[in-house]
Amino acid sequence: MESFTYESIFGPICVSLKDGRVYQxxxxxxxxxxxxxxxxxxxxxxxxxxxxKQLDFPVEVRGTEFQLRVWRALRNVxxxxxxxxxxxxxxxxxxxRAVGQALKRNPLPLYFPCHRVVSKDSLGGFSAGxxxxxxxxxxxxxxxxxxxx
DNA sequence: GCTATTAGACCCC
DNA sequence: GGGGTCTAATAGC
Numbered sequence: 001m002e003s004f005t006y007e008s009i010f011g012p013i014c015v016s017l018k019d020g021r022v023y024q025x026x027x028x029x030x031x032x033x034x035x036x037x038x039x040x041x042x043x044x045x046x047x048x049x050x051x052x053k054q055l056d057f058p059v060e061v062r063g064t065e066f067q068l069r070v071w072r073a074l075r076n077v078x079x080x081x082x083x084x085x086x087x088x089x090x091x092x093x094x095x096x097r098a099v100g101q102a103l104k105r106n107p108l109p110l111y112f113p114c115h116r117v118v119s120k121d122s123l124g125g126f127s128a129g130x131x132x133x134x135x136x137x138x139x140x141x142x143x144x145x146x147x148x149x
Numbered sequence: 150g151c152t153a154t155t156a157g158a159c160c161c162c
Numbered sequence: 163g164g165g166g167t168c169t170a171a172t173a174g175c
Contacts, residue, residue, distance in 0.1 A: 066171065085157050089170090096157040098170040104156055105172090117156080125156025133156090 004033030006041055008048040010135055013110075015040060023060040024107045027128035047110065050139060053079035055111045063105065066094075070102035071112040080140040082118045100125070116140075 003016040003024075012030035016023055017037060039057060046052035054075070061068060073092060077083050085096035085103075092099070103114040104127050115136040118124045126133035 064171085089157085094171080095169045097155065097168090098157095098172090100156045101154090101171055114156085119157060120159095123156090127156075130156090 002033075002035065003031045004036040005030050006036065006044050008044065010048065010132065013044070015044075018060060021058040021060040022108065022111065023062070025109055025111060027109055027132050044110075048139070050142065057111075059108060059111060061107065063102075063107070066098070067102045067105060070099055071106055071108075071114075074103075074106075074112045074114060074116070077113060077116045079113075080142075082116050082137070084120050085117055085124065086120065088117055103127075110136075 001016065001018045003014060006013045006015055007030075011028050014024075014026040014029040014031035014033075015037075016025075016031070020037070022040065037057075043052055043055050043057060047055060061071065063071070069092060070088070073088060077088075085099045089096045089099045099117070103117055104125070106112050106114045106127070109115065109128060109132075113136075115126060115133045123130060123133055
């Protein structure tokens with residue numbers, strides 16, 4: 001297992017690897033890193049430049065069946081658009097509250113775009129802090145990044 | 150098992 | 163805007 005730091009205009013991002021697969025992404029955290037994986041860094045670069053719309057590298061996810069279902073469903077939310085917790089819950093035959101619980105425990109933000117899920121008349125929450133959510137959404141809308149914090 | 154907690158939604162005042 | 167109530171999954175007991 002190894003980890004490396006990728007730094008974007010947003011701030012530090014720590015990516016952890018095991019057997020060449022990503023098993024954790026932490027926003028706002030810097031890790032003492034080993035060798036960066038070039039393909040993953042390349043994809044992150046492209047994503048933050050607004051060129052790439054979907055990250056696609058081998059990952060290892062651990063979670064309950066329910067959480068996996070929610071996280072997988074996230075990948076069907078198109079780039080630049082948002083869904084409400086309720087809408088996502090409806091697709092999965094569950095409740096908005098349960099969706100929020102699962103999203104909170106998403107180990108791979110960006111890869112599973114939990115920032116595209118917002119509450120009915122506010123942003124909702126975000127495990128790494130709402131500023132990340134705001135900025136990520138701004139990026140996907142093609143707005144220039146307003147900076148952190 | 151039961152209870153408390155939660156990144157929601159709703160309704161009512 | 164602040165209170166209840168419903169909700170389903172989860173963590174902790």
